Amino acid sequence: MATKSKPRYAAIRFNDRPIKNVLADPESFVLEPGENTADYEEKPDRRLDELYPDIADYRVVSTDRFIGEADKAIEEQRLWSRTWLLAGFSSDLKEKGDWFKFDIGPQSLIVVRSSPGDVSAFYNVCKHRGNELVQDDFGSGFDCFTCIVHSWRYSLKGKNVRVTDRESFSREALGENLDLTPVSVREWNGMVFVNLSEDPMPFEEYYGDLLPMLASYRIDEMFVIKELTVEIPANWKTMYSVFNETYHAHATHPQAKLMFDDHFVQYDFYPNGHNRNLFALGVVSERWPDQRFINAALAFMMDEVGLKASRFKGDATQVRRAMQKAKRENEPFGMSYEGFTDNQLTDDWNPSLFPNVTLNMHPEGILVMRFRPHPTDPEKGFWDNIVLARKLADGRRPPAYMGADPDADVTGETRPAREHADVADPPSSELLIQDLDNMVTFHRGLKSKGLKGKIVFSEQERRIQQFLAELDLYLNNEK
Incomplete structure (x- = not known):
């Protein structure tokens, strides 16, 4: 103490x-x-x-x-x-490919500058078998997120762009949505907020x-x-x-x-x-x-x-x-x-x-x-x-x-x-x-x-x- x-x-x-x-x-x-x-x-x-x-x-x-x-x-x-939760700050997302990790309880999120004027947020989990994609607190200069276990790859917008050895998966497995699961995100006044609801209260109404x-x-x-x-x-x-x-x-x-x-x-x-x-x-x-x-x-x-x-x-x-x-x-x-x-x-x-x-x-x-x-x-x-x-x-x-x-x-x-x-x-x-x-x-x-x-x-x-x-x-x- x-x-x-x-x-x-x-x-x-x-x-x-x-x-x-x-x-x-x-x-x-x-x-x-x-x-x-x-x-x-x-x-x-x-x-x-x-x-x-x-x-x-x-x-x-x-x-x-x-x-x-x-x-x-x-x-x-x-x-x-x-x-709506304060996840971080715009100063940590200066350039495209800059990202930070935000954890809330058992949920882990990736928040990334996916384009010069846009911020995206996803659950920090590979859609293959659930491995966390990132473990560090911050990163910069990324052009994609790649799972360290089996090298599945995702774009900065969360789209699955690589299933390694795709031919070895059945039609049923590949029929699932294999993109990262997005989270509502709002960049405002230098702050970055996220909301895990599929239908969140509008940001302006929430803070009023x-x-x-x-x-x-x-x-x-x-x-x-x-x-x-x-x-x-x-x-x-x-x-x-x-x-x-x-x-x-x-x-x-x-x-x-x-x-x-x-x-x-x-x-x-x-x-x-x-x-x-x-x-x-x-x-x-x-x-x-x-x-x-x-x-x-x-x-x-x-x-x-x-x-x-x-x-x-x-x-x-x-x-x-x-x-x-x-x-x-x-x-x-x-x-x-x-x-x-x-x-x-x-x-x-x-x-x-x-x-x-x-x-x-x-x-x-x-x-x-x-x-x-x-x-x-x-x-x-x-x-x-x-x-x-x-x-x-x-x-x-x-x-x-x-x-x-x-x-x-x-x-x-x-x-x-x-x-x-x-x-x-x-x-x-x-x-x-x-x-x-x-x-x-x-x-x-x-x-x-x-x-x-x-x-x-x-x-x-x-x-x-x-x-x-x-x-x-x-x-x-x-x-």
């Missing part, structure tokens, strides 16, 4: 002062926009209880939702086979009103600078829930109280299970004893954008807006912020894409968290940690809070390999290691008889409530 950070922050973990006017109804809070705003910053006009009239049923739930084995087969049939906000970050200009996959001894739903609320931040990430507001957060909900949190960076949490002193964390963030705390005329309450102004006027990271709202320049915009992705979005780049089920064991899952960045002028690096490794190539010239790490020693940032610890201890604790089979959620955990409500629509075959 990676618990090095727990004793490090023991002195400040529970030093909170009581928050005045705690948000009993977090949905009522709206983060004040700056002078530069946009329609996609506005709060949606429907509340969670309008989208899910039975949402109150998800304030107390059974622990079996997260540890039981019964749901695994139903999830594979009714959830993973019917939802969330698309304008996602489009504003111009992900098609970004590329991967870090990718890490860790196998976790926890069910994917437990893992996903750890990243789907900010209520944990003050205790799990006590160091973050110095630079972001963990309580007064904007909660927005959308149809089809999607949601977002907008939370302010460059401010001090109201839990922190001193609200006005410019602490070391704020001073570091100010320094990154060219502001010197020693010369700053205001106090901590004025830092966030000053940082927004400095970034827009001085472009300290070597990029223009035209088209972004003021709040986007500092704040963490954190959408969750149902069923298994969260994004921490910034103009300079995005942290992508994806949670996937284990192919055979419901007691395990995969946590994908992907950092996207755009090319900044003069080789400048993105802000430190994005989590880029010190030696990461931020130019886009070299695509890093996907790292596979053990849960005991993951090469990741301190904040994420703290969350990783929670995934493991949550899963263990959910089996305790002390819970008597039930757990409860606060209204700060409404995103998890929505997740479970939407999940039930699929598991109950209502979608």
Whole structure:
């Protein structure tokens, strides 16, 4: 277990002062926009209880939702086979013949740039006897896919172009459809999505009103600078829930109280299970004893954008807006912020894409968290940690809070390999290691008889409530 950070922050973990006017109804809070705003910053006009009239049923739930084995087969049939899933990014499919492998539970897919303007996706399995065609994570420059066992061959469009020793097969065998089985795929705004359904919900309908906000970050200009996959001894739903609320931040990430507001957060909900949190960076949490002193964390963030705390005329309450102004006027990271709202320049915009992705979005780049089920064991899952960045002028690096490794190539010239790490020693940032610890201890604790089979959620955990409500629509075959 990676618990090095727990004793490090023991002195400040529970030093909170009581928050005045705690948000009993977090949905009522709206983060004040700056002078530069946009329609996609506005709060949606429907509340969670309008989208899910039975949402109150998800304030107390059974622990079996997260540890039981019964749901695994139903999830594979009714959830993973019917939802749009983020498979990867266009930057990994630059040229014809570039491809990557995407695994979801027991299903493995090949996603390939099959022509200059087209992406195709197929099940990663030879139609002869079921051997997987590719085992690597990525490939480039391919003109076909050839099975290593008997050399059957398929075009980039999935068509069978070679049956070795065709004459030795009977008419019945050759009468079968021997082309690769295709999967619906959609390349949009630099992201590549797949859907295993034979009749999927239209992509634009599935993501709906969330698309304008996602489009504003111009992900098609970004590329991967870090990718890490860790196998976790926890069910994917437990893992996903750890990243789907900010209520944990003050205790799990006590160091973050110095630079972001963990309580007064904007909660927005959308149809089809999607949601977002907008939370302010460059401010001090109201839990922190001193609200006005410019602490070391704020001073570091100010320094990154060219502001010197020693010369700053205001106090901590004025830092966030000053940082927004400095970034827009001085472009300290070597990029223009035209088209972004003021709040986007500092704040963490954190959408969750149902069923298994969260994004921490910034103009300079995005942290992508994806949670996937284990192919055979419901007691395990995969946590994908992907950092996207755009090319900044003069080789400048993105802000430190994005989590880029010190030696990461931020130019886009070299695509890093996907790292596979053990849960005991993951090469990741301190904040994420703290969350990783929670995934493991949550899963263990959910089996305790002390819970008597039930757990409860606060209204700060409404995103998890929505997740479970939407999940039930699929598991109950209502979608």
